[in-house]
Amino acid sequence: MLDVAIRRRLGGFALEAAFTAPSDGVTALFGPSGAGKSSILAAIAGPTTGEGHVRLDGRDLLALPPERRRIGIVHQDSRLFPHMTVERNLRYGLRRSDRSGIGFDEVVEVLAIAPLLSRRPATLSGGERQRAAIGRALLSQPDLLLMDEPLAALDGGRKAEILPFLETLKARFRLPILYVTHHVGEARRLADHVVLIAEGRVVAEGGPELLAGAEGEVVGVEGDLVTIRVSGPLPRPGSHVTLT
């Protein structure tokens, strides 16, 4: 199990978040813009500057320097090395690791990267770049995978293209994955566990049924009222959905 308790002051923003996540499967950190989701990931992966702990199966990762925590990160923009082919980007991740568990061929197969191996990032579509970035993160043999809105830069069609890959990788690699999003559909489709964040705090935590009946994008949380902006030909645009 992953047990997170973080307290940080970031300028005028107070982050005080505590939640648990299963050691296998996707935990969606879900909430409106500015809620503190990315700051939680930064606190887990970055230098230890505040109070708290991030215990993975009882071991506190914050007691280790960031480079020894075995955390893989996928950002909204792929951050692949532009001068390297996809294959060299992937092997870079592999080389950094002194363990072998997740294999190169397996990652290439699961993410269907084989046709992209000899190409450079600038020649790839946004979705292809993200698949390569996910592959690189997996090949660093992480004990924990952090994904910070990995689909946010993609349009609807590209998003739909990547979601099945994410479903396969969570089933295949059996890692704890913290997945930041403010899209209900993504959270509901991928998450085994949902943590709702607002104003630096956890306001609700539970199974994906927490999001049953909601569709769209979270724009606000106040007490029990979660405001979702509904997009597309769905119920009534602007309608409010209460999650209890």
Ligand SMILES: Nc1ncnc2c1ncn2[C@@H]1O[C@H](COP(=O)(O)OP(=O)(O)OP(=O)(O)O)[C@@H](O)[C@H]1O
């Ligand atoms: N180093 C910092 N100094 C001052 N304020 C900060 C710092 N880092 C984050 N913040 C503030 O903390 C709040 C939370 O930001 P954060 O990026 O974690 O939110 P988020 O939920 O990830 O939002 P989004 O969905 O828009 O990415 C914001 O108000 C941000 O301005």
